[in-house]
Amino acid sequence: FIDCPELGQLRIRYNTCVGVPLRGEQKGSIQFVKESSDPVADAINYDSTLLNNEVNLVSSGSGFFFPGFVDTHIHASQYPNAGIFGNSTLLKWLETYTFPLEASLHDLETANVVYETVVRRTLSNGTTTAAYYATIDPKSTKLMARICSSRNQRALIGKVCMDQNSPGFYVESTDSCLRGCQEVVDYLQNELNDSKVAPILTPRFAPSCSRDLMTQLAAMAAKDDLHIQTHLSESISEVEWVKSLFPECETYTQVYDRFKLITEKTVLAHCIHLTDAEAKLIKSRKAGISHCPISNSSLTSGECRVRWLLDQGLKVGLGTDVSGGFTCSVLATARHAHLVSRHLAMKEQDPELREHLKLSVPELLYLSTMGGADALNMGDQIGSFDVGKQFDAQLIGLESSGSNVDVFTWQRPGAKASKTSPPLLTNEDLIAKWFFNGDDRNVTGVWVDGMLSHST
Ligand code: GUN
Ligand code: FE
Secondary structure, three states: OEEOOOOOOOEEOOOEEEEOOOOOOOOOEOOEEEEOOOHHHHHHHHOOOOOHHHOOOOOOOOOEEEEOEEEEEEEHHHHHHOOOOOOOOHHHHHHHHHHHHHHHOOOHHHHHHHHHHHHHHHHHOOEEEEEEEOOOOHHHHHHHHHHHHHHOOEEEEEOEEOOOOOOOOOOOOHHHHHHHHHHHHHHHHHHHOOOOEEEEEEEOOHHHOOHHHHHHHHHHHHHHOOEEEEEEOOOHHHHHHHHHHOOOOOOHHHHHHHOOOOOOOEEEEEOOOOOHHHHHHHHHHOOEEEEOHHHHHHOOOOOOOHHHHHHOOOEEEEOOOEOOEOOOOHHHHHHHHHHHHHHHHHOOOOHHHHHHHOOOHHHHHHHHHHHHHHHOOOOOOOOOOOOOOEOOEEEEOOOOOOOOOOOOHHHOOOOOOOOOOOOOOOHHHHHHHHHHHOOHHHEEEEEEOOEEEEEO
């Protein structure tokens, strides 16, 4: 079992057995983690009423269990446009590619095909939890929630809210938007009845939300203690537009804060062009940040200063931001975040700071799992293999069928070393090989709440 419970830590536990009941009150939650040569005896020791056949044993074989990835920002509705963005930048891209596509998912059959595909694809890439944006349509948003529930993926599901500065074919009145949100919240909380799938209020971004809408969404969030997600400080033209729309606020962050949208349960995507004061404000509200490096490079929005955020103790996770980002793979997104941190480092003159700006593989694997869990305020439930957390995991096989990760026999830990043989690899090296060359072919099994969601 390998996980990253703290920033920079890579915890490797060998010959380990994790106990997860598949029914009863503790269903899906980790009861024990211990070193073991006899997992069956451990399970029966834990609950003597278990007969041999009632213990469902899953062994890692030659691979390892890793916590499921947490995608803190993904637009399920934009998946058909993954890879389609040309040379556009944010505001033009929204108008040209994004709004027409999202509007087309009003058709439930189309929405069903798209959402089924996204959930299947994210699961097969190891994503066990995602904070999704659907569209402004409550019906297809509820459909997305049903799909996550039936495919066994943990999810926050947001009906997109926009009541101004949007095209006529894709906008709502304030009232109809609020009614739609309440409909989705009620459905998820009272009808779907799946604790893995929860609502998240989703004011798209400040330009598309009236003051009245933001005020009422914040009230709705406060009343039911709901999650909130939105975009913040993604591109310079967006920041300038927000300044002109909300002249009463000194910064973009203050717009959301004035309307009480920044809470412990808020996740803010991008946060590239923040001032010191804005970072401080987000920190004081204990909100999370979703770093979306592939989207930021693709739309040439900028380079998020992740180290600067982490040094201030801000909660940061990774977001694929499909389809600003072209892939729904969190692993690919983590690799890109690794490179973006190096691009920032290359622009730094001070040699010590230059080194400091680089994010390491263990740090990025932390952001992909535990960091994302914290950014979504779910860190006590998921993100690592600890007693009391839900068992959300992926089984990684470096030598699975079709694997793109090549490990030569003489490189393997334990291979016979001699003065003349090429260097052996450590387990940390093997993790790095997976990080840089791995993909969905290495994900041989995925579990959410202890139940299998995907296997090859
Ligand atoms: N800002 C407002 N809407 C969007 C969106 O759909 N994607 C991204 N990346 N930024 C946005
Ligand atoms: Fe986005």
